[in-house]
Amino acid sequence: MRGNSRTVESQQSGVHEKLEAIVEKYQRTENRRPIHGHTQQAFDEVEDWLSDWQGEVILDSCCGVGKSTAGLAQRYPEARVIGIDKSALRVNKHQHYETRQNNYQVVRADVVDFWRLMRASSNQSAWHIAAHYLLYPNPYPKPSQVQKRWHASQAMPDLMALSPRLEVRSNWLIYLEEFAVSAAKYAMQCDISEVNPEQPAFTPFEEKYQDSGQQCWRLVGVGES
Numbered sequence: 001m002r003g004n005s006r007t008v009e010s011q012q013s014g015v016h017e018k019l020e021a022i023v024e025k026y027q028r029t030e031n032r033r034p035i036h037g038h039t040q041q042a043f044d045e046v047e048d049w050l051s052d053w054q055g056e057v058i059l060d061s062c063c064g065v066g067k068s069t070a071g072l073a074q075r076y077p078e079a080r081v082i083g084i085d086k087s088a089l090r091v092n093k094h095q096h097y098e099t100r101q102n103n104y105q106v107v108r109a110d111v112v113d114f115w116r117l118m119r120a121s122s123n124q125s126a127w128h129i130a131a132h133y134l135l136y137p138n139p140y141p142k143p144s145q146v147q148k149r150w151h152a153s154q155a156m157p158d159l160m161a162l163s164p165r166l167e168v169r170s171n172w173l174i175y176l177e178e179f180a181v182s183a184a185k186y187a188m189q190c191d192i193s194e195v196n197p198e199q200p201a202f203t204p205f206e207e208k209y210q211d212s213g214q215q216c217w218r219l220v221g222v223g224e225s
């Protein structure tokens with residue numbers, strides 16, 4: 001075994017008992033938190049980059065160092081790919097993973113604000129997101145932290161409105177099972193399967209978990225177009 005990453009430990013043995021009530025609460029409420037200036041600026045720059053773009057856009061939210069963003073840009077050369085992460089430290093490390101592809105950007109921004117700005121944009125044609133990736137989000141495994149998980153957060157209505165195709169990966173199966181329960185309330189059907197460890201790792205976190213002998217999981221959600 002090359003890695004020593006610890007498996008996710010939680011007092012939860014299944015879907016959080018309050019999950020459905022929390023998801024329904026956020027379906028009824030509006031997020032009025034002010035948008036951070038740095039995310040507004042990053043959003044404006046990306047929207048400008050897409051202003052004359054007619055093709056598909058792929059989103060890689062919480063992309064970390066952007067290895068997966070560069071990988072997606074290589075895999076889909078006919079699309080434009082945007083990687084977003086709030087950590088300047090991680091985004092600044094992207095140069096190690098940079099490729100010669102010029103169809104992608106890795107930007108520092110808070111996805112909570114970015115998703116809201118995308119949804120509210122008057123330029124909806126720029127934000128036709130063909131596929132959205134959310135790879136190894138922080139699990140927040142304590143039951144008391146449930147609302148920090150994306151599917152039980154106030155950001156879920158925006159996340160669900162962005163794309164009819166979503167892929168979420170995690171090394172904690174319960175995270176994805178909960179995601180599927182939550183997404184079903186937005187008419188998104190989800191399928192969960194094992195990530196094949198024989199394939200090259202998609203992201204540094206996937207690599208770390210696989211090197212430690214952990215099973216990684218993949219949820220693919222399909223919603224209404």
Ligand SMILES: C[S@@+](CC[C@H](N)C(=O)[O-])C[C@H]1O[C@@H](n2cnc3c(N)ncnc32)[C@H](O)[C@@H]1O
Binds near residue numbers: 063087203
């Ligand atoms: C466990 S890491 C996974 C990174 C990468 N996707 C991977 O698999 O290697 C989770 C990432 O989510 C980012 N993140 C957490 N909350 C965020 C937010 N509100 N906006 C943008 N990025 C966020 C963190 O900065 C971190 O890079």
